[in-house]
Amino acid sequence: MEGAVENMRREKRSKKDLKVLKRERKTQHTLLKHAGITTTQQPTQYLVVSNGGLGNGVSREVLLEVLKEGGAVESLLMPPNKPYSYITYASVEDAQNAHRLLNGRTLNGQDQEVTLYLSYVHQVGGEVIEVAPPLPPGLSVVEEFVSPEEEAELLEAVDWTSHPEELTVQKELKHRRVKHYGYEFRYDNNNVDKDKPLPGGLPPQCGAVLQRCLSEGHVDFLPDQLTVNQYQRGQGIPPHVDTHSPFEDTILSLSLGAKTVMDFRHPDGQAVAVVLPGRSLLVMKGESRYLWTHGITPRKFDVVPASEDEGSGVVTSDLSNLTLSRRGTRTSFTFRKIRHSPCDCAYPSVCDSQRPPSPPSLPVANSDACRLETQYVHNVYEEISAHFSSTRHSPWPRVRDFLLSLQPGDTLADIGCGNGKYLGINPQVLSVGCDRSASLVGICAERGFQAFVSDGLNVPLRSSSFDACISIAVIHHFSTQERRLAAVRELVRLLKVGGRALIYVWAKEQEFNKQKSKYLKPNQNQGNLDQGSRSETMETMQGDEEHQPENCVSGSEERQTRLSVHTNRTAFASQDLLVPWHLKGGAKAEATPTQARVFHRYYHVFQQGELEELCRSVSGVTVLESYHDQGNWCVVLKKTQKDV
Template sequence: MDTNHQSNIKLSKTKKKFLRKQIKARNTLLRHEGIEAVSYATQSLVVANGGLGNSVSRKQLLPVLEKCGLVEALLMPPNKPYSFVRYTTTEESRKAYVTLNGKEIVDDLGQKIILYLNFVEKAQWKEMGLQPLPPGLMVVEEIISSEDEKMLLESIIWTEDTDNQNFQKSLKHRRVKHFGYEFHYENNNVDKDKPLPGGLPDICDSILEKWLKKGYIKHKPDQLTVNQYEPGHGIPPHIDTHSAFEDEIVSLSLGSEIVMDFKHPDGVTVQVMLPRRSLLVMTGESRYLWTHGITPRKFDTVQASEHYKSGIITSDIGDLTLNKRGIRTSFTFRKVRHTPCNCSYSSVCDSQRKETPPSFPESDKEASQLEQEYVHRVYEEIAGHFSSTRHTPWPRIVEFLKALPSGSIVADIGCGNGKYLGINKELYMIGCDRSQSLVDICREKQLQAFVCDALAIPVRSGSCDACISIAVIHHFSTAGRRVAALQELVRLLRPGGKALIYVWAMEQEYNNQKSKYLKENRISQGKKEISDTSMQGQLVEQMPDANSQDSAASVPSIQEGGCNSRKVTNSELPIHTNRTTFHSQDVLVPWHLKGNLGKDKPVEPFGPIRSHDPGSVFHRYYHVFCDGELEAACQTLSNVSILQSYYDQGNWCVILQKI
């Protein structure tokens, strides 16, 4: 009797646990994908965890579903961890709901996952229109025979080449050999004055001659890079430097097929299938304007139809499945250019681009433009890498949040990747940020966050018990805009509510407190130099407001602040040298994207942020605060009192209270 009772209790707990997870899956789909489940039986079901995005293929899922009835359609959206199934009758879908809910299956990676099903009125997904191939891009299938493929693969000896280290490089994610000239991944260029001995392998001559005769290439290449990719490896999106090579760049895929991603600067992405023994030819716009890269993953989303070989991966979610990657070897041929590039894309051409460094803004309009270019656009570009360096909460910020009463409503303005949103589970926290990419990261963590302008936050006045603004205000480029951001924080607070504000300090060593920012960089090779240890938030775009017109001189008591710094009003903004003391309050601070790891690499010129410059140095605008400057700015507000002011590891910090 006792044993049966214990078994019943165990079953009851298991059922409750399953129901909780099913409800959680339903709520997650609604919150993140807009998929609304219904409480009554229909012909259609949404299958959570059963999608291409979490390594479940059509071939694997369909037989499981067909055991419950005749499947009219299995719709699998690309890169999504769910799918939709439609049965011929409601009875069949009800059987699937009962039978398969909580069913454990093994995905294509050999990992166990559990399916959670819910009824839906109809399949819902964000339809992506079919994009044409980027202009100038061509894929030629079966360009060589299987015999030639075997000879080419056997000609590359991947043993350690101790005598000629320039020929072979072991990179983090792949093996590489160079012929003719060494390709430098840090700048996507070659040293034209240092050709490698031996030229290209003789085995390539007859193949290149055929391509010349057929018109696939116009120049005989003199540089070859051979990459070997294991499943799960890839290469970052990039554009080969314009001035380095002639127009055409061609890549031969051997050993296995792959999906390559092409992205236009306006955000349009096209996925192109490169079959085994196919030749990718990039000329014109596809060569000079679109980035190309391979996403690191072990499976590619491809068309399920057997007749489909190459071209664009369509949005036909009724015909998508997963294809397991094999070992792929690519032969990429280029012709080194010895004259400046004169392409039609002068705005992104290193031979033609003429740029001037930004100057300190003289008007609110100029300030908004400066922040848009050197704050907002930068964080959109570096969001993923930035988030990967932001994981450890600062103790005094945690202390502030944990001291708040249970049930407090708290807003994190400039929340970045949401590092502080889940610190105190007893609080109701919401976050906002100007960067859509950072907000997306928050949502992936199931945190409450939205995109907005920190100078016009769409939250009711007096509705928050507390606010935090961590490393945000220093991204505003005039004193008036910084004060306006502080006023907006205070507007959200109820009377008696508190706000914690952190900004970068001009003084990176204060009262013998050595800033982490100045610590010697001892990060191991393969990791990026973190140039802004104290940085957490991301800032927001200013909405035009005639009442906020100002210049640096409009609030002199705040601007002076007692700092011994060079004035930059009406002059070019200096580039700060990372991990050194500040010599100016208004600076551009470099961020080195992953892949550009060396401290001594040259800083790239100013100009538009370009997603197709991997390993680039992105410049972020900062106004670093002097001792007393943040307090002075807060004291210009009529309805606050300063409870505490302190210095914390290179930051000036204030806790204020709304009166």
């Protein structure tokens, strides 16, 4: 009888082990497919822990406590937002023990139960560990700026249950509730009525705090406007730049209650996540106030440094020092000084007091198109060439594949070669490039590539002399249908019969076939943020309406033909538009104004089928392939007959 019971127990354990093994193998396949992590059956001292990551709500502290049951832990690396972690044990024996004991272990994450699956890997550290970026210029965080007693007094001063309208203005917004003192911020026009102050002024409990800000040099004036925002757990607010004209430079924001992470982003894409502990003071001035967007991502947990001595500041990419922080109710007190004269900051591209010139209209004649492209394409690339080149170093995989498919000894012409990043992909091919920008051609020469200055509509190369041509992100800069067609014809002219050309242009459909372009970023509603400075539904000041002159605000015919200015990282609203390029300053930058300079490039973004139709309209051409690749429409064509 006892033998039968023992056999049943063994069979039950065997089934459980088989189930765990099956799930382990499934997670190994998932890791390889989605994260590029290769596991091994050979025991090592390194393990990858599936389901045990910050991305699925497992904190460092909880996971480490469980992993120590297996043996001595040397390191634990937890990539942000990933559902896995890397563990290094002191010995292979400890790793084997952990694999045996912990595989299939269920533990409580922050909001759910998770089951851990452990797999051996040859090494850890495949994730890139970047150096923590610096705080945006002009930004600082002062920890424990107020005492717990002052915090309680300030929170008590805000009565959310009753609010006499003659003293304050209280609103229930979509993701938070807000209260204004001193002056009301109007969300309908993103401004304040400077002639209508609220008679109650700021709460007297703020007096000592503001005097301390003044005496410690955080501000040169006493603020006279206060916006109080209260966020419940899981609430956030979209990225924004505070409207310039209502308030003076420095903005103070006091965080009371729970810790949170605020995300800052430069127009060139640089992002910095900043931890704001409870009772800390955020000081924004200069570039951080006028140029960088800031917002709070709606979520219930933040990735923060695990070390207790790193309470505030930048969230680093040190995978050995990240954990989760549970959000709670946070109340921000944001203080400003009303501005009584137009803003004259060094950032006119995003300043509502310094509206940029009206965008041009769509060209009617060829001469208009030439002038438009000279100003908004050719001249721009001359100005931004160095910065542009620094951002163009990784070839598109399918362009690389096309180039590597060429035979040794083939000839290739790259029309609009930029900094020449495609000229050296296939060293067995004789490659030559041309570009309208002399500065970019100079960069090609510095890199040892053959290139010359030329317009893409009249390339001084012999007809029918190339086995292949590429035109990557060029034809969308031509501003009329006739000129875009001429650009395709020029490519075909250069090809031998049987030669192929690859063309890439920006697609209007940045999200296609359930795949979203990397160009688009999540949470792009450029609404009013923590500082109460923009409307919940308004785009940033680079939006179309912000750039329209007063005499174009009506639905006139002139406005319909005038080019709009695109808001970066959002879907395209029209096919013909100006796209901002924010020139990033570096070590050689002369001053902040240079760092903030913005150029506008003309684009015609192609709709589905438009590029293919354009190519088919050229005689002697067959379209071999047409596809969508990360926000681009792409065509491979073949020349089938000699030029007439």
